Amino acid sequence: MxxxxxxxxxxxxxxxxxxxxxxxxxxxxxxxxxxxxxxxxxxxxxxxxxxxxxxxxxxxxxxxxxxxxxxxxxxxxxxxxxxxxxxxxxxxxxGGLWVISRGDQDYPTRLRRHLKQAAPPLLYGAGHKSLLDSGGLAIIGSRDASHAALEFTRDIAAKCVREGMAVISGGARGVDSAAMQGATEADGVTIGVLASDLLKLSLNKQNRTGLQSGRLVLLSPFYPEASFNKGNAMGRNRYIYALSDQALVIDTALASGGTWAGAIENLKQNWVPLYVRTPGEGPGNAALAKKGAIPFEISPSDSESLTDFFARNPLYSKELADLGDVQQSLLSSINEAAMEDSAATPIKAEEAPVICKELEPTAELPEPESEKEIPSSVGAQEGSVIHDPSQDMFEYFLGRLSQLFVEESFTEEDISAQLGLEKSQAKAWLNKAADAGRILKQKKPVRYSLMRQASLLD
Structure with a gap:
């Protein structure tokens, strides 16, 4: 550079x-x-x-x-x-590092889309920048996980690779390192979001092999020569989530620590679907499920693919969990409608990751602040009573559009990928929204945009 x-x-x-x-x-x-x-x-x-x-x-x-x-x-x-x-x-x-800013074409679309103006002004990294928009599974957990939990993590990471999914993690000791090791040994793509020592780790021999093979990208929003500190470790959690298609918490403490804080932030912001290993060994696993995380009940040896498992849980979030008994009928209506239209189409990531066994410390973070109430979806009207689950789900869908696509137009494929919907279901709801005057439909090529777009800055 x-x-x-x-x-x-x-x-x-x-x-x-x-x-x-x-x-x-x-x-x-x-x-x-x-x-x-x-x-x-x-x-x-x-x-x-x-x-x-x-x-x-x-x-x-x-x-x-x-x-x-x-x-x-x-x-x-x-x-x-x-x-x-x-x-x-x-x-x-x-050290082979590059620097990009929010206005650059190579800046990850996922960070812009999820974080908007909170996306970091600068990103430092090593490896192919194109991998940053691969999506995949973020794997997060304790640095003090048990041997069984680490084996589970490595096996799930390898299963991701076999299905063409990238693995995103933070390079810390414990679960992060095991996830990256599992993907590396399976010759898969790994995205490492680091809180410190980017320059040092980019020169690590094993990392150099992954970087040169095009299966590893290391990324940090912090000074490349920064040493470890807890604030940076906590700050990078959101980038791990925002770069993924879905996230899996292996084990977490209850109401304390970086894993818990990051998971709660993701649930509040609704960046990506959050899964938690069930049953798990962490004291916070069950509590996280009660707050809206989806139970991850599949084992690495199961015949069911991860793609199929994730497809069974579209649009699950804390907002839906708060609907109580209505939640199940809402999810059922989505799945039934999608099954009538077409079979599930798996989303394929680019083939590739790796990351090293070199570890960074994991921050032990203070207990997070009490949760703030999540605002209701934009599309829903105050005081309205939910009578039709499918209509309520449509309003929720509109609310998610307003969160994800403030500054840019979007396609049916974008919606399908971001919300985990069948393309046919996404198309049906987009057409319904356009007919109702809730969004604008553009032709040649077909794209959609919000009626009132905010001006976001590069």
């Missing part, structure tokens, strides 16, 4: 948000992700892109920036760090 290899926007975002070493001694600190998002909103309101800040016109407009902590002196100081950036890029280049 060379200085010239960066896009113009990424160069500016890196100057503003990146760390190159020694920042603790400087007058101004790099922008935090939330601060950059505020700056991005301001730039967008002016019709500017990040690269414009290196031009005279862009710099002249900085005097009109009146956001807290985004004073003109700070922005100008950060933009002048070109020498420090060039030296850092040279170090990272020797």
């Amino acid at each position: 060379s200085h010239q290899a960066l896009s113009a926007d990424t160069e500016v975002v890196l100057l503003l948000c990146g760390r190159f070493g020694g920042e603790s001694q400087e007058s101004f600190q790099p922008l935090a992700p939330g601060e950059y998002s505020k700056l991005a909103v301001w730039l967008n309101s002016r019709g500017l892109r990040p690269a414009d800040m290196l031009t005279g016109v862009g710099r002249d407009q900085l005097k009109d920036l009146h956001e807290p902590k985004l004073e003109q002196a700070r922005i100008e100081f950060l933009l002048q760090r070109g020498t420090a950036m060039a030296l850092a890029l040279e170090r990272w280049s020797r």
Whole structure:
């Protein structure tokens, strides 16, 4: 990677948000992700892109920036760090690292879609960036899992590989490492989302083999030379979920620790379907199921494929669990409608992952805050009574559309993949929504968009 290899926007975002070493001694600190998002909103309101800040016109407009902590002196100081950036890029280049920002074509679509403005401004990584949108199964669990749990994890990861699924995990000791080892030994694709030591791990001999073979990609939103800290370990959990098609918790503590906190966040945000090993050994497994996680009752030796197992549980979430007895009839109506239209079509991931046995520490996190109430679906009207389960499910479907596709148009295939629906069911509901004036249908090619799209920034 060379200085010239960066896009113009990424160069500016890196100057503003990146760390190159020694920042603790400087007058101004790099922008935090939330601060950059505020700056991005301001730039967008002016019709500017990040690269414009290196031009005279862009710099002249900085005097009109009146956001807290985004004073003109700070922005100008950060933009002048070109020498420090060039030296850092040279170090990272020797480790085979790349840098991308939200405006780059290679930036993972899944992170944009699920996290929107909370998607990290910068991503650092090694390996083929195209693997980042492979989807697959995120496997999460305790660093202190039992021998039996680790064997189960390795076997499930190998089963993923046999079915063409990538494995996404965090590279930590215990379950994360076992998942990556299982995928590696089966010659599968692995996406490792790291909280620390990206540069060091990219130079690891075993990782180099996986990176060069095109079956491993290492990723981090943090400074590539950062050492371990609990905050980063917790912060990367959301990226593991957001890059997957579905997630599996092997074992978790009850109401404490990083595994529990990440799973609860995913349930609240409804990023991807969450499964929990049942029966499991973790004291929090049963509690997680009560909060909306789907019992994972399949064993690695079962003849049923993971694809078929996941297809039996579309649109299951905390919101549906809260519907109580109505939940079962809702899910049944989806499955029955889908079976009438066509047989399930498995979603295939690109063939590939690997990751190393080199481990990073796992954060032991404080007990998470009490759960906030999940807002009702956008499509449902306050005070309405559910009489027709299929209609209620349709309203829930509309609500999920408004969460997943705020800034972009979408196809039937997108909906099928994101919500785990049969393509025929997705098509039927999209047509129904278009006929009712709830979404816009575009032709040549056929795509759909929300009636009111928010302006999200690169």
